[in-house]
Amino acid sequence: MSEYILEMKGISKEFTGVKALSDVNFKVKKGEIHYLIGENGAGKSTLMKVLSGVYPHGTYDGDIIYEGEVQKFSNISDSVKAGISIIHQELALFPDLTVYENIFAGNEVKRGIFVDWNETVVEAQKMLKKVNLKVNPETLVKDLSVGRQQLVEIAKALSKEVKLLILDEPTAALNEDDSENLLELLKGLKQEGITCIMISHKLKEVISIADKATVLRDGQTICTLDAADGPISESIIIQNMVGREIKDIYPKRPNKKIGEKILELRNWSAYDVELGREVVKDVDFHIKKGEIVGIAGLMGAGRTELALSIFGNPKSYKVQGDLLLNGNKRKFTHTRDAIKAGIAYVTEDRKGNGLFLLQDIKSNVSAANLKGISSNGILNGNEEIKVATEYKKSINIKASSVEQNVGNLSGGNQQKVSLGKWLFVGPKLLILDEPTRGIDVGAKFEIYTIMNQMINEGLSIIMISSELGEVLGMSDRVYVMGEGRIKGEMAIEEASQEKIMELATH
Structure with missing residues (x-):
C-alpha cells in the first residue's frame, strides 16, 4: 500500500x-x-x-x-x-x-x-x-x-x-x-x-x-x-x-507630511439596540491629514462598530458624544451624509457587503457615485467604462476587462475593486476594515503600496486590522481597543506586538 x-x-x-x-x-x-x-x-x-x-x-x-x-x-x-x-x-x-x-x-x-x-x-x-x-x-x-x-x-x-x-x-x-x-x-x-x-x-x-x-x-x-x-x-x-523576492512586505513612506486634525471623537459612545448593550464606550480619538492610524484589538473589541458609528451609523446605534470634522461638530444620520462629508468605508466583508459579485467591475466601481458618471439623471455608459478602466490601470486590477464579473476575480483583485469604488467617491478620510484579510502576500504588498499613494495624495486612513505585523508595518499611530473602549494609544516608534496584546487583553 x-x-x-x-x-x-x-x-x-x-x-x-x-x-x-x-x-x-x-x-x-x-x-x-x-x-x-x-x-x-x-x-x-x-x-x-x-x-x-x-x-x-x-x-x-x-x-x-x-x-x-x-x-x-x-x-x-x-x-x-x-x-x-x-x-x-x-x-x-x-x-x-x-x-x-x-x-x-x-x-x-x-x-x-x-x-x-x-x-x-x-x-x-x-x-x-x-x-x-x-x-x-x-x-x-x-x-x-x-x-x-x-x-x-x-x-x-x-x-x-x-x-x-x-x-x-x-x-x-x-x-x-x-x-x-x-x-x-x-x-x-x-x-x-x-x-x-x-x-x-x-x-x-x-x-x-x-x-x-x-x-x-x-x-x-x-x-x-x-x-x-x-x-x-x-x-x-x-x-x-x-517568483521574486519581496524584502520588505511593508513599503516605506519617505517624506511623511502629517498635517492638522481632520477627524476627532470626544466621549463617543454607541449603543446597539438589538444587542441591548454599548458596543463603543467613551472613545476619544483623532486622526490627522496624511496619517495612517491603526486600530488593533481582539475580535469583538468594538473596532468595526466604531467605524460604522463614524460612517453615518448604518446599524442605527444610539450615538452619544461629539464628532468633529475639520474642527466643526457634525452629525451624520445616514451613510450618504458621511460620504458627502468626505468619509468612505471599505468593509471587512467584501463579498457580503462590499461588492456586487454578480455584476462587473465597472458597475461596482461606479456604485457609490453614480452622479459622477451621470448627466441630467442619465447614466453615461461610456464614462462608466472610462472611469473603471482608469482605476483598473492605476490600482492594477488584474482582469480581462472592466466587464468581467467581480465574483470571478481573486480576493486581492476584489479588494482592489472595493478600493476603486470608494476612491471614485473622492474621500478625504478612508476607513479600511481588515484591508488584506484572505489575500496573498503579493496582493498585500500592492494594497499597501496603494495606501501609501493615497496618503501621499493627501488622504488620511483609519486601518482596522487583526494582523499585528500589518498594524506595526503600516501605521503612524496605533489605538488599541478592548470591550468597546480605547485601552491605549501609541506612536508607532513605541509600539510592539507585546505591548498591543497586553493592552488588548486587559
Whole structure:
C-alpha cells in the first residue's frame, strides 16, 4: 500500500479559454499536515474543488489517486463517502439550527426510518468533545463566535469519519487565540491519523505546523517544501509564491507630511439596540491629514462598530458624544451624509457587503457615485467604462476587462475593486476594515503600496486590522481597543506586538 493517501497527477482545468490549472502534480502522505500556498488566482481552491468533486470527473484532465485507486468523483457526495471533507472559508452552516442539527445535517442518526434526536444529541456531544468545544449542543449556531462555528464544521466532518480534511483559509477570520486553538486541534487530529490539507496566506502559521508545503503559481506546481529537510522559511515561501523576492512586505513612506486634525471623537459612545448593550464606550480619538492610524484589538473589541458609528451609523446605534470634522461638530444620520462629508468605508466583508459579485467591475466601481458618471439623471455608459478602466490601470486590477464579473476575480483583485469604488467617491478620510484579510502576500504588498499613494495624495486612513505585523508595518499611530473602549494609544516608534496584546487583553 502506498504511503501517500492522495496523488493528483497532471491536473489541468480551463474556464472559457482561461487555464486555471496546468499539469499540476500534488502528493500528500497519510497523517501529515500539508499546506497549499500561492497568490490569489494561483489555483489552490480550484485544485481542491477538483479533488472534492465540485468540479466533477470529465471537466478536468489528469488523475486523482486516493487510497491507491483512481477516483472519478461526480459530486461532493462521492468524495464525502470516500472520507474526504472540505471546509470552505465561507462556512456552510445553518445559522438558525442547533449545533447538533448542523453536525449531523445530511447524516442523521436514525432508528429505522425516523431520526433519533436523543441519540443525535449524545453523538454530537462526543464530536464536540473531540474538537474541545464546550458548548451546549442545543445552542443555535448563529449565537456562536466565528471560531466556535469553525469547530462545529470540523465536528461535522469528524461525524462522517473523515480521513482527509481540507480547510480553506480556516484562520482568516479568527483572532490569535482561536487560531492557536484550531492549530492545536489539527495537531491532535494528526496524531489520530487524520490527514489535513490547509490553504492559508498566514505564513507564520505555515512555518509553525506544516509537515510539507506545496507552492502553486499561475496554475502550476512550483515546488514542495519539506520541514524534515530543514525549517521552512517565510523568505523561501514568498520567493516561490511570487517568483521574486519581496524584502520588505511593508513599503516605506519617505517624506511623511502629517498635517492638522481632520477627524476627532470626544466621549463617543454607541449603543446597539438589538444587542441591548454599548458596543463603543467613551472613545476619544483623532486622526490627522496624511496619517495612517491603526486600530488593533481582539475580535469583538468594538473596532468595526466604531467605524460604522463614524460612517453615518448604518446599524442605527444610539450615538452619544461629539464628532468633529475639520474642527466643526457634525452629525451624520445616514451613510450618504458621511460620504458627502468626505468619509468612505471599505468593509471587512467584501463579498457580503462590499461588492456586487454578480455584476462587473465597472458597475461596482461606479456604485457609490453614480452622479459622477451621470448627466441630467442619465447614466453615461461610456464614462462608466472610462472611469473603471482608469482605476483598473492605476490600482492594477488584474482582469480581462472592466466587464468581467467581480465574483470571478481573486480576493486581492476584489479588494482592489472595493478600493476603486470608494476612491471614485473622492474621500478625504478612508476607513479600511481588515484591508488584506484572505489575500496573498503579493496582493498585500500592492494594497499597501496603494495606501501609501493615497496618503501621499493627501488622504488620511483609519486601518482596522487583526494582523499585528500589518498594524506595526503600516501605521503612524496605533489605538488599541478592548470591550468597546480605547485601552491605549501609541506612536508607532513605541509600539510592539507585546505591548498591543497586553493592552488588548486587559
